[in-house]
Each structure stands twice: as C-alpha cells, then as structure tokens.
Amino acid sequence: GQSLEQPSEVTAVEGAIVQINCTYQTSGFYGLSWYQQHDGGAPTFLSYNGLDGLEETGRFSSFLSRSDSYGYLLLQELQMKDSASYFCAVMGDYKLSFGAGTTVTVRA
Amino acid sequence: DSGVTQTPKHLITATGQRVTLRCSPRSGDLSVYWYQQSLDQGLQFLIQYYNGEERAKGNILERFSAQQFPDLHSELNLSSLELGDSALYFCASSVVERTYEQYFGPGTRLTVT
Numbered sequence: 001g002q003s004l005e006q007p008s009e010v011t012a013v014e015g016a017i018v019q020i021n022c023t024y025q026t027s028g029f030y031g032l033s034w035y036q037q038h039d040g041g042a043p044t045f046l047s048y049n050g051l052d053g054l055e056e057t058g059r060f061s062s063f064l065s066r067s068d069s070y071g072y073l074l075l076q077e078l079q080m081k082d083s084a085s086y087f088c089a090v091m092g093d094y095k096l097s098f099g100a101g102t103t104v105t106v107r108a
Numbered sequence: 109d110s111g112v113t114q115t116p117k118h119l120i121t122a123t124g125q126r127v128t129l130r131c132s133p134r135s136g137d138l139s140v141y142w143y144q145q146s147l148d149q150g151l152q153f154l155i156q157y158y159n160g161e162e163r164a165k166g167n168i169l170e171r172f173s174a175q176q177f178p179d180l181h182s183e184l185n186l187s188s189l190e191l192g193d194s195a196l197y198f199c200a201s202s203v204v205e206r207t208y209e210q211y212f213g214p215g216t217r218l219t220v221t
Contacts, residue, residue: 030206030208031208033208033209041214042110042112042198042212042213042214042215043151043198043200043212044110044212045208045209045210045211048208048209087151089208091206091207091208093164094156094163094164094205094206095153095156095164095166096141096153096208096210097153098150098151098152098153099150100150101150101151
C-alpha cells in the first residue's frame, strides 16, 4: 500500500514563500504529483516529478528525492488566491493515493 | 473548468436509500476514476474504468458499484446508504490508462440523513 505524510496547515503572508513537505512510503513508485483544491472545489493538477530534482512552473516548484522518499511543493510570491489545500499523491498499481492535504492560509 | 461534468451537484437522501451519480469525462478521455472525499478520510480512490472495463479498485464498499458505458460516461451506484456515506464524490478522467495527471469534475455532495 501507500502512505503519505504532509503537514496539516501552514499560514503565511502575501509575498512570502511556503514549502510543503511530503514523505511517502509506497511499493512500485512511479512519481510524486501535487494537486490544489480550493474550498468546495475540485482538485486541480499542479505538477509531477518522476525523476529527482526540481520542476518549476511559474511561481510553483516541486522537488523530489527518490532516495529519501521525500518531496516538496514550493509556493513563491504568495497571493491571496493561493489559499487552498494542497495534496501530494503517488501512483501505484493504477491507483493514485493522496496525502491528507495541507491547508495554506495566506494573510494580507 | 476541467471539461468533466458530474450530476447532480447536490443530493440529499435518507438512510437505506439508493442513489446514482453520473459522470461525463472530458472529450477524448477513455479513463474514468471515482473518488470519495470526507472530512475524516480525505480523498480516497474508489474505482477506475478504462474504455468500459474495470481497471483498478480501491477501498470501495460492496454496497457501491460502478460502470462505464459505451459512450464512456460512468455511473456510481450507492445503495443501502448510511450516515457515514455522506461525502463529496468526485469523478476524474484522463486520456491514458494510468497517469498522475487526472482532471476532476466539480463533484457531487451527498448528504445522508
């Protein structure tokens, strides 16, 4: 099976940088992905790391270390609209397993 | 808007009843996934279909069943409903059979009273 751990919540001010860590245990690892979900909305795909290293997409970056079973999502230049829940997820045996989610609150 | 549609948006029903949730995937997507999201369980994978065939099963209860039709839309049937079945049910779709990049619909909020 799969298990993922991520912090439950993070609070930061506009313009700041937030890092959301994710550690995982899984059999048959195919990569780590990140999803964003605004309150009451649908999860939206943000990024995927299949290999070690940093992937950058605009203000968001994601990192993976396969040897450490660890990854993170970096949110830069935080904006109010970034207030949402962020989920890490791993794929194994055709199933996408999600972490419990990190609620990011951005304050003015 | 992901292009995935789900109906109904909200559903309120009583314990012991049966409901059907409907999902239409994005145009061209062959794979459909169902997820349950509740406060205490997070986002849980239920079942996946690819081009009409069941591909993977997660923690889906025996009271729940699903199918994907020839036009690729999918239905999730929930029977003998219990209070604990109250949750958001999401459908997602993708072109390929196994992918980390799935497109989620707006969800159906089920309330069992």
